[in-house]
Each structure stands twice: as C-alpha cells, then as structure tokens.
Amino acid sequence: MALSAAKRGIKQLCFTDHVEDCCRDDPLSYEPGSFEKLSSGIPAFFETADRLSGTIELCRGVELGSPNHNPERASEIVSDPGLDFVIASVHNLRGQDDFYFLDYPDMDTCRELTSRYLEEYAAIADLGHFDVLGHIGYTNRYMYDKGFYVDLTDYRDRLTYIFKALISKGKGMEVNTSSLRGSLGEPNPPIPLLKLYRELGGEIVTTGSDAHRVSDAGAGIAQVSELLAELGYKYICVYKERKPEFIKL
Numbered sequence: 001m002a003l004s005a006a007k008r009g010i011k012q013l014c015f016t017d018h019v020e021d022c023c024r025d026d027p028l029s030y031e032p033g034s035f036e037k038l039s040s041g042i043p044a045f046f047e048t049a050d051r052l053s054g055t056i057e058l059c060r061g062v063e064l065g066s067p068n069h070n071p072e073r074a075s076e077i078v079s080d081p082g083l084d085f086v087i088a089s090v091h092n093l094r095g096q097d098d099f100y101f102l103d104y105p106d107m108d109t110c111r112e113l114t115s116r117y118l119e120e121y122a123a124i125a126d127l128g129h130f131d132v133l134g135h136i137g138y139t140n141r142y143m144y145d146k147g148f149y150v151d152l153t154d155y156r157d158r159l160t161y162i163f164k165a166l167i168s169k170g171k172g173m174e175v176n177t178s179s180l181r182g183s184l185g186e187p188n189p190p191i192p193l194l195k196l197y198r199e200l201g202g203e204i205v206t207t208g209s210d211a212h213r214v215s216d217a218g219a220g221i222a223q224v225s226e227l228l229a230e231l232g233y234k235y236i237c238v239y240k241e242r243k244p245e246f247i248k249l
Contacts (some may be wrong), residue, residue: 001013001015001211001214001217002048002052002055002056002058003017003052003055003056004090004211004214004215004216004217004218005056005209005211005217005218006052006055006056006181006218007218008217008218008219008221008222009222010056010097010217010218010221011056011057012055012056012057012058012059012238013058013059013217014058014059014060014084014238014239015045015059015087015100015104016061016062016085016087016208017033017038017056017062017063018033018062018063018091019033019034019035019038019062019063019064019065020034020065020066020067020091021031021034021035021065021070021073021077022064022065022067022069022070022071022073022074022093023065023066023069023070023079023092024065026069026092026094026095026096026097027108029114031045032154035077035080038062041059042082043181043216045058045060045167045192049112049198057130059084059085059238059239059240060082060083060084060085060238061083061084061085061086061087062077062078062085062086062087062160063085063087063088063089064077064078064086064087064088064089064129064130064221065089065090065091065092066089066090066091066092066094066120066124066157067088067124067127067129067130068120068124068127069094070082070156071129074127074129075129077120078129078130078245080149083242084239084241084242085131085132085180085238085242086130086131086132086133086242087128087130087132087133087134087208088124088129088130088133089134089135089138090117090120090121090133090138093113093116093120094119099113099117099138099139099141099142099233100141100142100218102142103146104142104143104146104147104148106148107148107150110139110143110148110150110212111150111154111164112138113139113156114143114150114152115155116154116243117138118155118158118159118162119158120164121133121136122158122161122162122165125162125166125171126165126203128169128171128211131171131172131213131239131242132171132172132173132204132205132206132237132242133162133166133171133172134174134175134176135176135178135188135189135208135210136159136162136173136188136189136193137152137179137186137188137189137190137193138150138188140152140179140184140188141178141179141182141184141188144183144184144198145183147181152189152190152192152193152218153192153193153196153202156196159193159196160196160200163196163197163200163202164200166197166202166204167200167201167202170204171204172202172203172204172205172206172237172244173185173189173195173197173202173204174204174206174207174208175186175188175189175205175206175207175208175224175228176208176209176217177181177207177208177209177210177219177220177221177223177224178210178220180219180220180223180224181216181220182217187220187224187227188204191227191231194227194228194231195231198231198232198233203230203233203234203235204237204244205233205235205236205237206237206238206239207221207224207225207228207236209221225249228249229249233249234248234249235247237248
C-alpha cells in the first residue's frame with residue numbers, strides 16, 4: 001500500500017483501518033474491525049515505516065465507526081497515545097446493516113435514511129472524539145447504484161450545524177476520493193458541501209483515497225487537491241500525534 005501511494009507522489013500516508021467497536025451490537029453484515037485486532041499489527045507497521053523511511057512517511061490512525069453509539073468506548077480508543085489521526089464516520093444506522101447492504105426501493109426511503117444519517121453526524125460533531133469527519137455523502141455511493149441520488153443541499157440547515165460545530169471545535173473534514181472511482185463520479189462530500197464548509201469559514205480538510213486495495217492507494221488525491229484549490233482552499237492538512245499540519249496547495 002505504501003509503495004503504491006509513493007508511486008503516485010504521496011509523501012505521507014496514514015493508515016486508518018476500520019474500528020467499529022462502538023457499534024458492535026449492530027448487524028453490520030461483516031466482521032467489524034476491532035481496536036485490539038488493529039493494534040496487533042503494530043510491529044509490521046513500524047517495520048514497514050522504518051524500511052521505507054526517506055521514500056514515504058507512514059502514520060498510524062483509525063477510522064472510528066459511529067463513536068456516538070458508545071462514547072465511553074470511543075474515548076478509550078482515541079486516548080491511545082500512539083495514534084496520529086482519527087476519522088469519525090457513519091457506515092450504518094443503529095440496528096441496521098451498513099448502507100452498502102441496504103435495499104433502496106424508492107426516493108422517500110432514500111431521503112429518510114439520509115436524514116437519519118446526517119443526524120448521526122450531528123451527534124458525532126457534538127461529541128468531538130475525532131479529528132475529522134469522514135466521507136460525508138457515503139449513502140449516495142449505494143443509492144446511486146440503485147437509481148437514486150439525494151441532493152444533500154436539501155439538508156443545508158443540518159449541514160450548517162455540523163460544519164459550524166467542526167469549526168468551533170477545531171475539527172475538520174475528510175475529502176474522500178473513493179466515489180471518483182465508481183459510478184457516482186464525485187468526491188465525498190460533493191462540491192456543493194465543500195463550498196458551504198468553505199463559506200462558513202472551514203479550513204481544515206484532509207484527503208483520503210479510502211483504499212481497500214493496493215492499486216487504489218493514493219488514487220484521486222491529486223485531483224481533489226486541485227479541486228480544493230479551485231474552490232478557494234489554501235491548505236490541506238496532515239496529522240501527527242493528533243495535531244494538524246497545514247500544507248499549502
């Protein structure tokens with residue numbers, strides 16, 4: 001993964017494997033990643049980081065699923081002093097499978113699920129156990145494949161609440177490139193949300209390729225970096241020891 005990203009010109013790569021400890025009781029339809037399981041790979045991480053020193057800098061993070069479902073467990077995880085970076089994401093609603101596995105029979109269902117999805121993000125933003133919110137708009141990845149697309153600007157008030165909470169707490173937002181590789185053809189969050197966040201004064205953005213395959217490591221980062229510059233962003237951020245470092249675009 002690190003070598004694949006380096007070939008794309010990536011200078012720093014943070015591994016943020018899924019940790020779904022906070023919603024383990026939900027039927028996720030797959031074996032959720034646990035923090036203990038992730039931590040067992042630390043020796044291999046440091047071995048690789050040392051071997052590739054001078055080629056690419058490697059950092060250690062987590063993608064924490066629905067930390068608002070179990071704030072106490074979330075607090076335990078993010079207190080690990082070895083973490084450089086924490087993404088908070090929503091992959092499923094309480095008591096439901098990942099959005100990847102759900103049926104989308106009609107637009108009303110899609111809108112109702114999207115509304116509940118953004119409510120989860122509002123709760124996470126209030127909680128604050130993270131550095132950035134991940135891939136806002138994740139739901140449209142799968143709704144679109146079923147013939148539906150929910151315009152997230154219809155939820156402007158809720159998004160404004162979320163973005164203002166991020167800004168006030170010194171938190172940021174991930175721009176995720178995964179959907180650029182699929183049929184949706186837009187980043188998460190999409191351009192109108194990136195514009196709204198910027199208009200509200202948002203400055204902290206990170207870029208992530210959401211690579212579940214070696215070939216996707218670093219994919220789309222250059223493209224979204226150019227997009228962010230066009231939208232008026234001056235910097236992208238990387239994190240070390242949970243502190244943002246600003247890189248000029």
